Amino acid sequence: MKRGAMTAVQTAIATDYERIFGPKKIAIVGVSTEGAGFGSGIFYALRAIGYSGEIFLVNPKGGTLQGEKIYTSVDEIPGTFDLAIIAVAARAVPSVLEACLRKGAAGAEIISSGFKELGTAEGIDLEDKIVRIAARGIRVIGPNCFGIYCPQSGLTVLPGPDLSRDSGPVGFSSQSGGMAVDFANTGKSIGLTFSKVISFGNGADLRETELLRYFGDDPQTGIVTMYIEGIQDGDDFFCALRSTARKKPVIVFKGGLSDAGARAVSSHTASMGGSRMIWQAIVRQANAIQVYDMSEMAQTALAFAMLPQHPCRQISVLGGGGALGVAAADAAESFGLQIPAFAPELAQQIDALLPKPGSSPGNPVDVANPFVLPEVLKKVLYLAAEDARIDLQIFVSLLSHYKNLAVKNGCALAQVMPYRELADDFKEVMRQTGKPVVIVLPNPRRGLDHLDVVAALTEARQVFIENGIAVFDDLTECLRAIGHVNAYYGGRAHE
């Protein structure tokens, strides 16, 4: 596999990413016999997620953990292993890493903290030692990180026992471990699936630029996402960003763009931040996508994962809810979309299908009533798709209102909320018209007396996603994500 740019101290030994991300044998160094601590946590998580390779446990005290032998040193492990997961005290890390190198491991995740991020002479010195050992032939993820989640191979980040085993197109590299876990969990909740999630912490060896190039070359990764606090080499990063964005979408979330944030970056992962203006310019020039929080990153990745690979600039909006048309128009203008008015004849045909009064047949189509039947909505979507200008259709659902109907009828919500019919109908519309349908599923009912609404909408979301229909919580966020997709493919077309 292609190797990224080398830093000065690195040798030209090819990185064996296959062994790092798909290890047959793992050594966990620093498990505790009491079962507490990060080392034991990752052992528990690997078991829980169903990692099927061999695991060697190491602790100088020996003993057993959950029936598994604990070796007293790395050297004692029989034969070699592919990946080490190191969770010993910072001071002990260099000698453990050295032992892993001797054993022929391809890589090591160093979960331990207590390095450069402390700002102490000892921490900086320890991290320098890691860099030098890594350069002799073992690639390091970390230190001060949560490791690697790779659903295909059953690797998981810390704590991560409950992440999905479904693989998918999204690759994520993150300087923050918490962000890696949160993003993997968020993805699982909204229907994003991952090729790899890599928390690289201080990034003593492998870090943003090289991982960006890796994801660019990785055939399993179709969408690259990254949380960056600081970069090591701006020019090199920009080259990697530009070349990767020519192959696949790259979504960049940069923390520390404020002055105060830049100072915080330094104590979090010991990196240098950068000014907002420079970042925006760099990202735009590279035709990458800049996002401003984790939610936007997740929504944007979802849009890339589920929408066609070309701009969809003209849209229809169908549905109801608080100021639908006004919100749609405001958001569309902000994100470079158009909601073209239907021709009078088409509007008339749509109008004939809608309940009266209060509905509105233009574009947006306000159906006025939350209980309009799926078959009617289907007919409206078919009609709207006849307008050749329309690239994509959005349905803003008022499914949460079915709670009132269920209470009134004295029945369970699942009996009245027609999300399965909607999923079937919309899937058919997409197939027949060749135009994607996206659902916005807002839910203002979230209190203790509406947990059934939350549960039903969670089920509905899953059914929609299984049928290839992207779901967003909010219309403005949905249009923003589509705007990012358009900007990217529009930029590609001009290359």
Added chain:
Amino acid sequence: MKRGAMTAVQTAIATDYERIFGPKKIAIVGVSTEGAGFGSGIFYALRAIGYSGEIFLVNPKGGTLQGEKIYTSVDEIPGTFDLAIIAVAARAVPSVLEACLRKGAAGAEIISSGFKELGTAEGIDLEDKIVRIAARGIRVIGPNCFGIYCPQSGLTVLPGPDLSRDSGPVGFSSQSGGMAVDFANTGKSIGLTFSKVISFGNGADLRETELLRYFGDDPQTGIVTMYIEGIQDGDDFFCALRSTARKKPVIVFKGGLSDAGARAVSSHTASMGGSRMIWQAIVRQANAIQVYDMSEMAQTALAFAMLPQHPCRQISVLGGGGALGVAAADAAESFGLQIPAFAPELAQQIDALLPKPGSSPGNPVDVANPFVLPEVLKKVLYLAAEDARIDLQIFVSLLSHYKNLAVKNGCALAQVMPYRELADDFKEVMRQTGKPVVIVLPNPRRGLDHLDVVAALTEARQVFIENGIAVFDDLTECLRAIGHVNAYYGGRAHE
């Protein structure tokens, strides 16, 4: 009660808001014997929410609905009534309104649509008729609206059967009916309580400016919120905004600030929009708070409802999660807050309490581990409060991580998630230190296998709110809301 500015056609008859918002007797005109339609819907909703006054139903066909007699005309109703709820076809509205005026009703909600928002000559003419009848002594809410929600009197908007009967400080007037329902539901979910929510639709008679003055004078309303699509008289609105904001916070969400949005406003509620720049200037000069979506409006109202009535500019941040310190610093700078570093001695005392490694005792305090005991967090909050600069403390909770602990221990989530202890401890800290504590409760775990997490966090949120602790989903949103509170009370101080 004080009356707002008069429009040209209105006479000087004093508005009896007491009778409109606290009606002893209501007439619902336009119920259907089949039980469908808006009139029957509002009858059902009033019964469900527990309105205890007298209700007269009207439909030319007569009959009964749920055992209740249906009068064939308004005139047939014995004696007078306070408020009419009108849900007949647009064409029939003027004569019904005329009959309500004759009967001595103080006001009428006109739910019906089919007026000025259609843009037709007939619609405009019908609305003009309403304006003229109103001017003769009956105040009109609507047409094309969802009515009034007033928990104290048991009035509710359409559909609204499940809104809270708890009264509170937030008054909301909304040009959009959907927004009124969504905001009332959102409020119920996050712990906002309302004095009145008024959906005024086309605003033929009572509308934004007069309702703003009403809320300014209303002793039950401490926080004024509004969703505006367009205003009738800019100068008059600005005067009302300035004078109301001198008495209490006014939070303004303006739809239609884009060119496309302004066009949509016209077809939604037949109002004129206005440019973004002008709006921002008007709102800022009046020391009101401009927000950009419903979520921000709700979060901001919550901050005003639960925080002290003075600026809290210097804050401590305690907790963990994805890039806590970096996100806090970025957001603090954006919203005019400071997160001052603790003195070395204080940091040292805090450090002694934190788990190692990975924690960080500065400000923000990164506790590194989701399972730090509430009593430890309490001690850290006490220490942090000793820094005289700190006005307010934020705890970013990782409670959702207890799911992993519950699974590992094979027990229910409620058994391990210590939110009751946290609520007790934090309440004590607030009382002893006199400094508010706010909780940020993010949850990236929302899928079908994590519905127990959603339920537990919903319960936790309610317990925190009951103990006077404001809860936000997201740190950046929390700091934005606090920034709005600071801007308002800072502005008041300079008057």
